[in-house]
Amino acid sequence: MTAEKYRGRIAPSPTGYLHIGHTLTFWRAQARGHAAGGKLILRIEDLDVARCCPEFYNALVEDLNWFGFKWDEGPDVDGPFAPYVQNERRAFYLDSWEKLRSGGFVYPCRCSRKDVLAAGLAPHEENEEPIYPGTCRPDVEAAVPAANSGPPLGQRPVQPAGINWRFRVPDGEEMEFVDARLGRQAAIAGREFGDFIVWRRDDVPAYQLAVVVDDAAMQITEVVRGEDLLLSTFRQLLIYRVLNLPPPTFYHAPLIVDESGKRLAKRHAALSLRELRASGARPEEIRAKYFR
Secondary structure, X not given: OOHHHOEEEEOOOOXXXXXXHHHHHHHHHHHXXXXXXXXXXXXXXXXXXXXXXXXXXXXXXXXXXXXXXXXXXXXXXXXXXXXXXXXXXXXXXXXXXXXXXXXXXXXXXXXXXXXXXXXXOOOOOOOOOOOOOOXXXXXXXXXXXXXXXXXXXXXXXXXXXXXXXXXXXXXXXXXXXXEOOOEEEEEEXXXXXXXXXXXOOOOOEOHHHHHHHHHHHOOOXXXXXXXXXXXXXXXXXXXXXXXXXXXOEEXXXXXXXXXXXXXXXXXXXXXXXXXXXXXXXXHHHHHHHHOO
């Protein structure tokens, strides 16, 4: 990648105080961007309205600045691909959802997560989405709308609200990509991950769709994130493909674990950047202890 073309991003969610694990992954993203002579973008992923609040947003921006982050584009500095807050980007997500719907790549689904879990097709990993059993999945022919299948003249266009919309994965397809840290990664669609939600019944675009739309629109060239999101990369690559969008490259960073090897999650409040800062820790000390 040439220096002038590299574009990385950090994308925190203001659903709580910034965790040290996310902070160090973001730090790696900034380091890789600096090494490439590129730009770093701050995007706020605040689609979970029930859990996001101004207190957490203000805290994360303050803590990021304290830790030493410097971004070139974002909500506070603007840039050519504004807005940099997901709640202000609904029109982009709706446009992409309509392309998926009209192309027959998604279908409406009434199943809840509880229904899917009850089917017994559990995911392989603790934090992974359960594999959808296909309860609401239509035949391929039924899933593809007829040509020019928009609403009749005078009627309102189809809207996604009120029901889940799932992406139909190509069952049995062997997928792969090369991770910048971990090398070749492979998965079989329909076996290691199933049909996944791209739009929720509460009228909110799901993470898998929103992150693809935003990274493509903001011309992100490399996504740096935790290795717990490896399987999500295959889902997102499918969305990139059917929307005819160029995917970025990926770097999946190691997770922070405790003495027993268990992942330290956001619920460990003592490892929030705010708590570490309040305890007197300095950014360079935190990086020396945790950054690998």
